[in-house]
């Protein structure tokens with residue numbers, strides 16, 4: 001977090017897919033650091049159904065019982081700025097595991113020409129109109145949101161599928177998503193190992209993306225035993241709009257559906 005300029009601030013929430021150590025070890029250090037810095041508000045932490053008690057025990061034994069407010073996936077969707085995040089169960093090895101679906105609400109953009117024509121100044125007025133509320137300008141004229149509406153931005157869906165034993169399940173969950181972020185621990189030549197450990201190969205993940213008809217795919221959880229280029233080649237042979245995640249990767253999905261690094 002320090003390396004990428006995020007600082008040690010408290011996160012709005014932490015979403016955990018499952019309790020295998022490589023997916024939770026960082027949480028302990030993070031909560032311990034916040035506590036040492038005097039942060040005393042619990043961080044909301046979401047885990048798959050059936051894992052809340054185990055995480056509570058883990059945190060207790062590290063003296064961090066009050067550092068997190070743990071909820072599990074049975075508790076339904078949560079609202080966040082401009083959208084919702086919901087949870088779905090997914091099979092992975094022998095442990096409860098879940099993925100997350102982020103849905104950003106659709107919204108209207110403002111039309112610059114219409115704003116000028118109505119004499120709407122920059123600043124808070126424009127935010128009110130963008131959020132669908134009428135405003136009264138300083139000269140007493142009222143402007144309605146419908147009068148300055150531009151293009152409609154449809155809702156956007158991002159699926160984070162977590163570690164997965166089955167590409168079919170990932171494909172079912174990712175149907176029509178704008179972005180799928182999924183795991184590709186192995187390459188095709190290690191399919192046997194992937195089955196034994198409850199993971200996917202790059203080829204399987206790419207196939208799931210193709211079947212689901214997603215717009216973009218980002219592969220994570222890649223192994224150090226192969227290069228990112230090898231993963232990318234296998235992904236793109238099946239699904240060309242693929243990227244391999246790296247530490248600190250930041251991307252933006254534009255209004256027209258482009259992915260910008």
Ligand SMILES: [Zn+2]
Pocket residue numbers: 018020092163
């Ligand atoms: Zn795992």
